[in-house]
Amino acid sequence: MIATTPADILRFALDRSREGAGTILVTLTAIEGSSPRAIGAQMAVAEDGRYVGSFSGGCIEAAVVAEAIGTLADSRAKRVRFGAGSPYLDIRLPCGGGIDLLFNPRPDPDAIAGVLCRHDRRKPAALRLAEDGVFLEAVSEGDCADWRDGGFRLYYAPTLRIVAIGQGEELTALARLAKSYGADVSLLSPDERALADLTAEGFDTVRLTVRTSLPPVRTDAWTAILSVFHDRDWEEELLPLALRLPSFYIGAIGSRRTQDIRLDTLRAAGVPEDLRRKLRTSVGLIPATRDPATLALSALSQIVQEYHRIGCISASSDEAADAYAQHDDLIDQALRA
Template sequence: MAITDAPEDVLRFLAARGSAGERTALVTLTGIEGSTSRGIGTIMAVAEDGACAGSFSGGCIEKAVVAEAIDAIRDGDARLVRFGAGSPYIDIRLPCGSGIDLLFSPLPPAAPVGAALELLAARKPVCLALDRDGRVGIDPLPQGAMLSRWIGEAFALVIAPPLRIVLIGQGEELTGTARLAACYGARVEAYTPDEGNAALLRTEGIAVQHLRSSRTLPDISPDPWSALLFLFHDRDWEEHLVAQALKDDYFYIGALGSRKTHEGRLTLLEAQGVSAELRARLRGPIGMIPATRDPQMLALSVLGEVAACYRDAVMVGVQAKVEQCE
């Protein structure tokens, strides 16, 4: 189970409740005055019975948002409402003293919600156009950075595919990183030559396949929203696989090892004819915490770095190839 609801989870809530014949509303954060704990484009879904997915303030205004959403569902009218500073609701305040603008889109049709989920499942970004009059539809992605924003009278809600982390390796470095990444909410895929590691991850519901060859990379279907980590202490397993992976469109490619190990790995890649441009894509040593030797600490360190790079990749925008974040 993920730590919190991701945008995809909020859309799934809308789809599930709609399929059950329940009326719902999509609520979107479209403006901020001051500083808040959520960013523009954050979404929340509310059903007529008060059930909801997502949040805007960690509990400060959620009850008021749910009440407003239920009212919008019942009268069928879209609305843009300010909460916090400058709001007509003087009894509802954010502790930080800020104000946020929420667009309530009641009764979102099933077709665009379903289409958005299909695009995200296919690892493609999506743009939902939300009009002030309540229309919800799929639009082409805006040019430039993947930022949700007002474009004319419609709000472009841009949602990137969720973070996907592909792990190739063995040992506790592999299992620990896979477990933590799954808990975080990333889509995790593991490949390992160790049947014991594979069996353990399968019992925890993590997608894992047996790695049979050290010379041919598995069919992973790379995309710009995915990270690839090599977690081997035995470098014989990665020698050819890393060279192949550097040609693919991952936003992050990293390999386990010390600075000295990484320098040796780069020398070996150069000897294999891998270009300097491709070699520069390989990160090492990996992680935000230097020289950690504890598998648990390594997992936390690496996941933090990968998550930060994913955020930067989303901010950069849709490109044929996403540049490796610095």
């Protein structure tokens, strides 16, 4: 993994709390001008000075750690401005902006454990960070990172999951890049050589043996599905089945001409229009890629962009998560059969 995730920060805070160490959650709650991090970014600081997360390229982290440790004395939450408009005249952000940080000393470990439990079950979760503590709350309509109900509410989405179907170097390049980014990756392929390599690297792999059915595969509202087949015989049978799986993104690589033929084939196969509309007819942010590494980067960039767009959720998202959990129960039954 190339960078710390929100779940890593919460796990650090929970582990230090369970060790008996004083711990502080620090949250970016407002920005004036520009900032290297978005609202909702966090750090977790332990009383011995260890920390995870960041708010800049290293220019204010030492000051944040010192401020955080200072809050342990009276265990009271506080907000502090850093950068433009801050009382700390010698601490500046390189972008010239200002950020407000909320310090919550000794956050409730049960609340943090609750978020991580839901995260492990691929369900969204929310914390309310207030002057009187840190609280696990039900996910509600429009949850984002913002002030509401007497505190700063912070929404935690399940980890991005990518299900890649295909073969060859396109599959292996996408798998390795997505794993480095931090996504959960599942791979389906008839390519025994590629699967052997990827299985040895610790990937979740499933060998495709027939063209007419998909093996059990776990997907949900935070899953992207991508076909990287060049063999259209496989794709023509499997893509209509993949379109019926829960996902926020589904695409298949190919030129504009290939995409037109693909849509015509789906129409001729009787795939309903609402499912055909789910299919991305342009995969990736870099046009006309010609090598596996660039294709993987292009496709992953588009998938991550779309994943972040669903960061603020609707009231139906928790219900959707329950529906996908039922879908997973059916998958479990199929795997045990």
